[in-house]
Amino acid sequence: MIRIRGLTKRYGDVLAVDDLSFDVEPGKVTGFLGPNGAGKSTTMRMILGLDRPSSGEVLVNGQPFAAYAEPLREVGALLDPGAVHSGRTGRNHLRVAARTNGLPLRRVEEVIDQVGLGSAARRRIKGYSLGMRQRLGIAAALLADPRVLLFDEPINGLDLDGVRWIRDLLRRLADDGRTVLVSSHLMSEMEQTADRLVVIGRGRLIANATTAEILNGLGRRQVRVRSPRPVELLKHLQEDGFAVEQLDGQELQVEDRTAEEVGELAHHFHIPLHHLSDVQQSLEQAFLELTGDSVEYHGHRAEPVDAATEVAL
Amino acid sequence: MTTDAMPVRISSGRVFARACAAEWTRLWTVKATWWFLAVAASIMVGLGAVAGLDAGSDPTPSPNASAWAAAHFTVLPAQFAFLALVLSAVTSDYATGGIIPTLQWTPRRTILFLARTGVAVGTATVAGTVLALGSAVAAFVAARSALSLPLGEGIHGLATIAFVLAAGTALAAGLGFLLRNTAGGLVSVFLLILLLPLILPQFGYAWLTTVADLLPGSRAVFLLNGEPTDRGFTNTSSVIVMLAWAIGMAVLGWLRLIRDDANH
Numbered sequence: 107m108i109r110i111r112g113l114t115k116r117y118g119d120v121l122a123v124d125d126l127s128f129d130v131e132p133g134k135v136t137g138f139l140g141p142n143g144a145g146k147s148t149t150m151r152m153i154l155g156l157d158r159p160s161s162g163e164v165l166v167n168g169q170p171f172a173a174y175a176e177p178l179r180e181v182g183a184l185l186d187p188g189a190v191h192s193g194r195t196g197r198n199h200l201r202v203a204a205r206t207n208g209l210p211l212r213r214v215e216e217v218i219d220q221v222g223l224g225s226a227a228r229r230r231i232k233g234y235s236l237g238m239r240q241r242l243g244i245a246a247a248l249l250a251d252p253r254v255l256l257f258d259e260p261i262n263g264l265d266l267d268g269v270r271w272i273r274d275l276l277r278r279l280a281d282d283g284r285t286v287l288v289s290s291h292l293m294s295e296m297e298q299t300a301d302r303l304v305v306i307g308r309g310r311l312i313a314n315a316t317t318a319e320i321l322n323g324l325g326r327r328q329v330r331v332r333s334p335r336p337v338e339l340l341k342h343l344q345e346d347g348f349a350v351e352q353l354d355g356q357e358l359q360v361e362d363r364t365a366e367e368v369g370e371l372a373h374h375f376h377i378p379l380h381h382l383s384d385v386q387q388s389l390e391q392a393f394l395e396l397t398g399d400s401v402e403y404h405g406h407r408a409e410p411v412d413a414a415t416e417v418a419l
Numbered sequence: 420m421t422t423d424a425m426p427v428r429i430s431s432g433r434v435f436a437r438a439c440a441a442e443w444t445r446l447w448t449v450k451a452t453w454w455f456l457a458v459a460a461s462i463m464v465g466l467g468a469v470a471g472l473d474a475g476s477d478p479t480p481s482p483n484a485s486a487w488a489a490a491h492f493t494v495l496p497a498q499f500a501f502l503a504l505v506l507s508a509v510t511s512d513y514a515t516g517g518i519i520p521t522l523q524w525t526p527r528r529t530i531l532f533l534a535r536t537g538v539a540v541g542t543a544t545v546a547g548t549v550l551a552l553g554s555a556v557a558a559f560v561a562a563r564s565a566l567s568l569p570l571g572e573g574i575h576g577l578a579t580i581a582f583v584l585a586a587g588t589a590l591a592a593g594l595g596f597l598l599r600n601t602a603g604g605l606v607s608v609f610l611l612i613l614l615l616p617l618i619l620p621q622f623g624y625a626w627l628t629t630v631a632d633l634l635p636g637s638r639a640v641f642l643l644n645g646e647p648t649d650r651g652f653t654n655t656s657s658v659i660v661m662l663a664w665a666i667g668m669a670v671l672g673w674l675r676l677i678r679d680d681a682n683h
Contacts, residue, residue: 117683151680151681154522154523154526155522155526156519156522156523156680156681156682157680157681157683158678158679158680171526172526172527172528174526175428175429175431175433175434175527176429177523177524177525177526178523178524181523183523185519185523186516186519188516189515189516189517189518189519189520190515190516190517190520191445191449191511191512191515191517192515193449193450193451194445194448194449195448198444198448199520201444201448202441202444202445202448202524203441203520203524205437205440205441205444206437206438206441206524206525207437207524208429208433208437243520246520
């Protein structure tokens with residue numbers, strides 16, 4: 107269980123995290139979503155005591171992380187897979203971790219097998235691919251069988267097998283009753299793995315709900331309906347206060363209503379329907395709607411240069 | 420399935436012992452440590468042997484010449500290998516980003532500071548003292564009885580060398596934690612230990628000479644070789660100056676570690 111209350115981090119004039127409060131519950135994969143620069147990594151660093159909050163507090167299983175004598179037994183975390191001494195072998199990197207928390211060295215061999223690092227563990231980390239570094243970082247996170255796991259963009263650099271492996275791993279960890287917080291900017295990935303989503307933008311909490319709620323509730327709901335009597339249906343829908351738009355000859359799109367509501371209205375007026383469906387939003391769309399105003403770094407499409415405009419070089 | 424086992428109370432002493440064990444593993448699992456020790460061994464034992472050969476070939480040998488002088492002389496250049504060893508043990512985590520996992524595994528920063536400083540400084544001091552003994556023995560053997568190796572002088576000399584190395588490397592560790600930068604640390608160490616003590620008195624201004632007198636490098640040379648003899652240095656004042664630098668820099672480094680974000 108991670109409990110975050112009023113968490114704020116200021117770097118000079120920049121407010122990286124702004125009065126953030128949420129809980130991460132055990133037994134679930136919680137996706138931590140936000141555009142680049144939203145404050146996800148900073149929040150994770152504060153959970154781990156790496157950065158000091160300007161105000162607010164974070165408790166991990168009821169205590170600040172830095173208070174634990176054996177922190178690896180409480181929290182396993184992978185923040186930056188490149189943040190390791192590359193001159194050390196993977197096995198020695200894990201041995202150092204094991205010694206800090208009084209873990210038997212056989213655990214090192216077990217997690218090396220578990221993450222599929224195999225014989226690469228004997229090699230210096232400088233020869234590792236990004237995917238291998240991810241696996242090494244995950245091995246360190248799993249070393250002491252912790253109750254809480256934090257992963258910052260864990261599928262970066264992984265091939266398809268690696269991505270599947272991570273998905274299964276996250277699911278298993280949550281099903282074991284552990285608290286799992288996974289940050290990502292890949293909404294489609296979170297749609298497949300996360301039970302809950304915490305969405306932030308510009309350091310502020312935008313949404314904290316189940317993935318289904320975000321997909322169905324927080325995002326814009328739409329209904330598509332096709333009828334041989336579209337004009338009549340349109341008239342009745344508008345009279346009942348539905349926001350409706352005619353897409354083509356027979357098809358209408360109704361905003362912020364469910365298929366049940368539209369279907370019942372059509373039935374009431376004995377209007378036959380040939381098609382009726384909720385438009386399933388992707389998390390991507392929901393996310394973009396939620397964070398639309400919170401993106402710090404926008405890409406801009408190049409404006410076409412007017413032929414008559416003089417360009418000063 | 421996770422279990423809510425009763426938390427076992429772990430003493431700070433045990434956490435510290437584990438952190439020391441981890442630091443010991445960290446130190447010996449990177450090549451840099453071995454390189455720095457190899458360089459120090461080459462300088463101290465090699466130059467010790469050369470000094471012994473030189474003394475052995477002297478047609479008018481001094482009857483009181485001691486092989487321990489070789490240890491005192493060779494530790495002056497070799498100390499930079501030990502200073503670099505300790506600096507890199509501290510700053511490599513900042514250069515590589517390794518401070519992130521380090522603080523995840525040992526989030527009690529004072530314990531990390533004490534363990535890292537203690538293991539690195541202890542290793543450098545013990546290795547330097549053993550190599551000083553090796554330097555003196557190499558000089559004694561190479562001199563073919565032209566040099567003596569008195570036990571009492573040896574104990575005093577080795578203790579002095581151990582103190583100079585411990586104080587110097589503690590200063591380097593503090594600088595490493597303070598600056599979080601290997602290049603900056605090395606430049607600072609060279610300035611404080613070697614260059615400024617040599618250069619400042621050359622300007623001829625009394626105040627610059629006074630500044631040089633308060634630098635750790637000036638006092639290290641005095642403790643090891645008894646020079647200069649004309650600036651009023653004593654063993655006690657030199658020990659105090661070196662301790663002040665070592666403790667002062669260590670405290671500054673500790674404060675930065677415990678107060679600042681991990682690596683911002």
